[in-house]
Amino acid sequence: MASRSHLRKPDAVHVRREWGTVVENDLRLPREAAAMLVDALNAELSGLYILFNQVRKHYWTVEGAESTEVADFLASAADRLAETTDDVALRVHALGGVPVCGPMGIREHAPMYIEAANRYDLRSSLARDLDGYATLAVRMREHVELAAELGDAATGELLRGRLRVLEADAQTLDRYLADDTLVRNDATR
Numbered sequence: 001m002a003s004r005s006h007l008r009k010p011d012a013v014h015v016r017r018e019w020g021t022v023v024e025n026d027l028r029l030p031r032e033a034a035a036m037l038v039d040a041l042n043a044e045l046s047g048l049y050i051l052f053n054q055v056r057k058h059y060w061t062v063e064g065a066e067s068t069e070v071a072d073f074l075a076s077a078a079d080r081l082a083e084t085t086d087d088v089a090l091r092v093h094a095l096g097g098v099p100v101c102g103p104m105g106i107r108e109h110a111p112m113y114i115e116a117a118n119r120y121d122l123r124s125s126l127a128r129d130l131d132g133y134a135t136l137a138v139r140m141r142e143h144v145e146l147a148a149e150l151g152d153a154a155t156g157e158l159l160r161g162r163l164r165v166l167e168a169d170a171q172t173l174d175r176y177l178a179d180d181t182l183v184r185n186d187a188t189r
Contacts, residue, residue, distance in 0.1 A: 017098050019105070025096035033150040038097030040143040044088050045100045046109035047139065051132040052081040054115050058125040070122065070176060077169045084162045091158055111139050126173050133170035137163060
């Protein structure tokens, strides 16, 4: 059996910022306000990770009459989710926090459930994606308000810009799910 020495935990000596803590930030936002925003943004990150992976899975498994167009949309939507994830994670770091990553942190902060590993029909997949986008949009709107209350215009601006991207992709999904698209079979009527 192969050695698992490469899976050793790294020495704590090298930790620069511990998970779950918020340190003073160069943005000069009070630590308490920054901590509230880090928690909110880590919830955003958790949802973004989940939705990104779900959208990618649906891209990998798309089939059907409109599969090329839908696959192209899903591939570009996943890219936009990845960009949003990067922007939000960088803001968490700038606020003095540690961006959520890994399954445990994502589950702890997740605003939505993780889809089962099954392969679903296209209409069900896209409906679940749309629900994920809607969940994230609601949370993001709440966090825009929180940023305003806490005096962090830059975080609010970042979230507003990314919210527009999420809403545009949600509108595209809604159009794909209209009754005159994505051919239905008798079992789904």
